[in-house]
Amino acid sequence: MPYSRELTKIVRAGSCIGCGACVALVKSGNASMTDTPRGPVPSLNGSITFHLNPVEFCPGKGIHYPDLYSKVFSGYPDNWLTGHIDTVHIGYAKDDKIRNNAASGGIISSTLIYLLQTAKIDAAIVVKQGLPVPEKARVILAHTAEEIMASSQSVYIPVSTLDILPKLEKGKRYAITCLPEQSAVLRKMKLAGYEPARQVKYILGPYTGTALYPNAIDHFLRTNRIKRTDQISSLKWRAGEWPGHLEIITDSGKVITSKKVYYNFLIPFFITRASLQNMDFCNEFADLSVGDAWSPDYEKQGKGFSVVVSRNPEMTGILAEMRKKGLIVLEENDAGAASEMHGHMIDFKKRGSYIRNRMRRIAGRKSPDFGYAPQNLHFSRILVELVIDFIFLLSGNRVSRFIMTLFPEKFLGPIFNGLRLKWKNISKPAKRKGLREYRVKISEPWQ
Ligand SMILES: Cc1cc2nc3c(=O)[nH]c(=O)nc-3n(C[C@H](O)[C@H](O)[C@H](O)COP(=O)(O)OP(=O)(O)OC[C@H]3O[C@@H](n4cnc5c(N)ncnc54)[C@H](O)[C@@H]3O)c2cc1C
Ligand code: SF4
16 A cells, blocks of 8 residues: 555544654655644545655554663563663753743753753754744754743644654754654664664654643633634743643633643543543653652742653763853652652543543554553553543543533633542542552564
8 A cells, every 4th residue: 555545644633743753754745744733643635655665664653662772772571661861850941041931941952052052052943832923833853942932831732843843954953942752753763873863863752641632722712712813912821930821812812821730621521532532641762751749849939840860871971061160950750759749630631541542443543553562551540541531531532521601611620630630639549559569561663
């Protein structure tokens, strides 16, 4: 079957995560990423030839993680929840301008700036909210510290990043920020000798729990009674003091803000398929993985703290240089304590995504395979998953989304947050049971 037809099947099945890898691999022909209500998807028109078989690199089909582990890290990780770890710290940028402007501690932005200023890279590939219009986001090349800072913060809607690879200048070196599956594909492309991928010397990746379909923004505005004619003039997902709030300013000057824990009510209605199917929370194939350092102690202090995981000695050395020069603060931490902060989301990915993918396949639908399965899945965990999936199924359709807009956000936010915390408590025993002893069964590599 021609590659583009196989990719189209993956897109139609809803498994495409919009990474842009297949478009990057086009040798000749008409291909681009196109915006849809479900995020960017590839448009592959007419006869197309590829540098390499794009289906082998498609995370919508699945990437064999154990195989990639053995090639990138020369062995499997000691801990399958977090991936291979060289060092783990809690940290933040020393420069308050960077830290206050960032999603958590500003570690990703300050590392990119340091790589640029020490000429380790010629430019950074980052994602910027506000392009081509305020509610959308695009991957861009940042050549200055100011451009990197202007792209700080997390973008919680899907953005393709890897389709930029063919635009890299020959002979130049880059760092990229990308989500977990995109980091894994990029590693595969490097291993396969795809030259633009090899020009990317450093991968910096956020921990990634959930993202939202783009039309969540429109529905959020309806719950705030903003008229459709009043367009968005600016949008920030994590404005203000950490953990930050969603801030939307409209052309008429209205400023709508919602605490992060409140606008989470959009998740059951708009959670992306990629968030539900991916088994990698900690960005296991990034050189540097960074998440929020959730703990009551840090949250009380505000300002912004990150969990900072270096996955190889070179990145550890770069962090040590930055620390020595007073650019970042890093406090020692152990991997166990760091993953405990994210136990709920790690379970959502490492066991939840596996169960969800399996259930889809049993129902005769396509879903990606990551080459491993959790051992000893107990019945209570499967039961919890059935409840979660039932809620997503019930919420993720047009009627439920419309009903949601009938209620004001001021009411939905706190109610949802209360229910979320209750559910977290109820499901905690099942979700944490056996998590520390997480072991996997590995299937034969298929690629
Ligand atoms: C969709 C998504 C879900 C997340 N879920 C969680 C979670 O559940 N738990 C948790 O602890 N942390 C999560 N994070 C990570 C967290 O929000 C911060 O990104 C992380 O702590 C890094 O903070 P920082 O201050 O060092 O980053 P900053 O210094 O603010 O830099 C962030 C960098 O990431 C880039 N970036 C932002 N969004 C994207 C994107 N969509 N694709 C590629 N690059 C991007 C920006 O261009 C910027 O360079 C998520 C991030 C994203 C994008
Ligand atoms: S997941 Fe990536 S490689 Fe696969 S079809 Fe979508 S954009 Fe292409």
